[in-house]
Amino acid sequence: MDVSRSVAEVAYLENGILKSGGRVGLRRDELKQFASQLRPDDHVVLEATGNTAAIVSVLQAHVGRVIVANPLQVRLIAEARVKTDKIDAAILAQLYASGFLPEVWIPDEATQAMRRQVSRRAQIVRQRTRLKNEVHAVLAAHLIERCPATDLFGKKGRGWLSNQLLPTDERMGAEQRLRELDRLGEDLREIERVLAQSVMEDGRLRKMLTIAGINTTVAIGLLSAIGDIGRFRTPGKLVSYFGLNPCVYQSGSQPARHGHISKRGRSYARAMLVEAAWAAAQSAGPLRAFFLRIKDRRGQQIAAVATASKIAITVWYVLTRDAAFAWDRPALTAHKLRSLELQAGLSSQRGGRKGSAAAYNLKSVRDQERAVAEQAERTYQRLFSRWKQAGPKNSRSQ
Structure with missing residues (x-):
């Protein structure tokens, strides 16, 4: 299966004979209908993409094995001048049949959930860093000296910031960023709590x-x-x-x-x-x-x-x-x-x-x-x- 955002191109390889299987929609009901037509001893191959985990969870119950390929290594092995979804699906089938398919490990649901939470945490940390840098940039633009407090965004630092002479629009912008920083801080603590609970007994x-x-x-x-x-x-x-x-x-x-x-x-x-x-x-x-x-x-x-x-x-x-x-x-x-x-x-x-x-x-x-x-x-x-x-x-x- 050559997977895109909403459809997948299917190619069948059986007894050395390759044939096209047409396109399959990637809504959950469409995938279930497609999976019901497969045999219990069939093997399904697809590349790792953003929606791979959801597709694998639907197909696993109906076939013998679902294999996820490393897309970067597949391109290094089988890069072609003529590239279509049909050709890509056929290449996946042929690489797997010949034993040259670079596979990707499929994590269990608990590991996938942990990875999603870690990714969300990293995203929140980046957003908080960006907001802090913007506040520092406002102070530097108006020639305001460094905050004497260790943490500009702590209690003492915010008290010092409120006493600085800033234009009205800049002060409103800084206060808005501080409110957004507090909201992201609450989200960050919630994610860290969930992550900590998931590994307490590990x-x-x-x-x-x-x-x-x-x-x-x-x-x-x-x-x-x-x-x-x-x-x-x-x-x-x-x-x-x-x-x-x-x-x-x-x-x-x-x-x-x-x-x-x-x-x-x-x-x-x-x-x-x-x-x-x-x-x-x-x-x-x-x-x-x-x-x-x-x-x-x-x-x-x-x-x-x-x-x-x-x-x-x-x-x-x-x-x-x-x-x-x-x-x-x-x-x-x-x-x-x-x-x-x-x-x-x-x-x-x-x-x-x-x-x-x-x-x-x-x-x-x-x-x-x-x-x-x-x-x-x-x-x-x-x-x-x-x-x-x-x-x-x-x-x-x-």
């Missing part, structure tokens, strides 16, 4: 929170992107899925050249990993030692991307082995989990009872955990220093 998230730099928002975003970790056979596959793998150029006898990262895959998950890398660079431990080593050679931007790739590899091992990060800081992890509970809407504990994250409030506990992490960081630095002094082994001498 053991994978608890393991991921043990990794330095990963907070609840990043962990939820990565879980929605990864889905079933079993579909990634190696950590390199997961890195490639996030688009953090370098492009490689090699021809003939020339040595391979590595370029920029591919930036293919889920962009929001890649951005979250980079965000986690910057956080890990501020926290003592082996990940910060890795960041600093790359920073000294290539600069901090490349170091952040390399650390993001290292965190993705760590995530693969943590989820595959179902084990916590080796350099977990238990009190900090308990603090993260407690933040998740509060985000999900659970009541705060009162009455003098100690909660699960009470140890994190003790400076002695935090200092002790930080000292262990700093020791691990120094160990990593010494290990790399010895490796660098020794240099790579000469393969001819072995």
Whole structure:
């Protein structure tokens, strides 16, 4: 099926014979009528588009298998000068029959719902950032100094803003943006509450929170992107899925050249990993030692991307082995989990009872955990220093 917004072109391939099946409407009733005419052992192939999930949910109950193809890789394999819906449908059928169809994993309903919520959250965050930038631009246009408060959009910042001399129209525009900012803030808290409730009992998230730099928002975003970790056979596959793998150029006898990262895959998950890398660079431990080593050679931007790739590899091992990060800081992890509970809407504990994250409030506990992490960081630095002094082994001498 070559799917567009409202119709799909159908091609049938049976016993090596290809024939056209005409067009099928993509209303739910039209799809159900089409699916009822298919056999239980039929396989249906279509490319990934915006409405693929809904089409798959209708067809799955009537056929043996529904396969979703990667549209980018299909075009790379079978790009044609003459391109029509009929030809595209026929190419999908022939690629699948010959075993060359690049398939896409179909997530379950819970993962799809999580992905939609994460996407909505990212959209709201972008809108809030745009509104804040517009307010800052208004102040800069009228030569108003920076706000002395840490947060211009907090209580103190808004009080300072209301006392600034602005033209009437600009003041109305700023107030309108502040009201929109508050409304989006309410929507953001509601989405975060739903996301937190959906992963409260997920053991994978608890393991991921043990990794330095990963907070609840990043962990939820990565879980929605990864889905079933079993579909990634190696950590390199997961890195490639996030688009953090370098492009490689090699021809003939020339040595391979590595370029920029591919930036293919889920962009929001890649951005979250980079965000986690910057956080890990501020926290003592082996990940910060890795960041600093790359920073000294290539600069901090490349170091952040390399650390993001290292965190993705760590995530693969943590989820595959179902084990916590080796350099977990238990009190900090308990603090993260407690933040998740509060985000999900659970009541705060009162009455003098100690909660699960009470140890994190003790400076002695935090200092002790930080000292262990700093020791691990120094160990990593010494290990790399010895490796660098020794240099790579000469393969001819072995």
